[in-house]
Amino acid sequence: MSDTVAKAVEKMVAFYEEESTMVVHDVNHFMKVWGFARTIGTLEGLDPETQETLELAAVAHDIACPLCRRKYGAADGRHQELEGEGLTREFYQGFGLPEEQLDRICYIVAHHHSFTGVDGLDYQVMLEADFLVNADESDVSREGILSFREKVFRTATGLRLLDQMYGL
Numbered sequence: 001m002s003d004t005v006a007k008a009v010e011k012m013v014a015f016y017e018e019e020s021t022m023v024v025h026d027v028n029h030f031m032k033v034w035g036f037a038r039t040i041g042t043l044e045g046l047d048p049e050t051q052e053t054l055e056l057a058a059v060a061h062d063i064a065c066p067l068c069r070r071k072y073g074a075a076d077g078r079h080q081e082l083e084g085e086g087l088t089r090e091f092y093q094g095f096g097l098p099e100e101q102l103d104r105i106c107y108i109v110a111h112h113h114s115f116t117g118v119d120g121l122d123y124q125v126m127l128e129a130d131f132l133v134n135a136d137e138s139d140v141s142r143e144g145i146l147s148f149r150e151k152v153f154r155t156a157t158g159l160r161l162l163d164q165m166y167g168l
């Protein structure tokens with residue numbers, strides 16, 4: 001794990017401590033999603049920069065949830081899309097990330113509920129990692145999992161993990 005990612009994890013825990021009414025849930029969620037993102041990205045052979053972009057996006061992917069719960073009463077995809085980009089940009093200020101990488105991280109965070117227009121492996125793996133966790137946390141039915149598998153999953157590693165975990 002890069003120092004930058006470790007720093008991001010530490011800061012994300014502090015962020016949820018400050019902002020969230022469900023700190024343990026939110027921290028456990030992003031740590032699991034990040035773990036899958038890291039694993040899939042590594043096994044799929046992402047180059048080091050794309051891997052770091054993916055991991056930094058995974059750490060911060062639900063950054064807008066506490067604000068959306070407060071402001072809109074729910075953390076649905078549309079509202080997260082609205083708030084995610086600005087919060088992510090602010091969160092990663094001071095990390096010294098190249099502008100282009102920061103833009104990409106913000107884009108992935110803001111779009112992690114959009115399943116069309118996936119334009120890179122970092123984005124693709126983000127979606128797969130989040131679903132591997134959400135399928136369990138949200139008790140998604142077998143049909144729901146199969147349909148998401150068909151529509152969204154693409155990487156061999158993501159597909160393998162999904163099949164192994166959910167007995168497909």
Ligand SMILES: [Fe+2]
Pocket residue numbers: 029033061062130
């Ligand atoms: Fe998530």
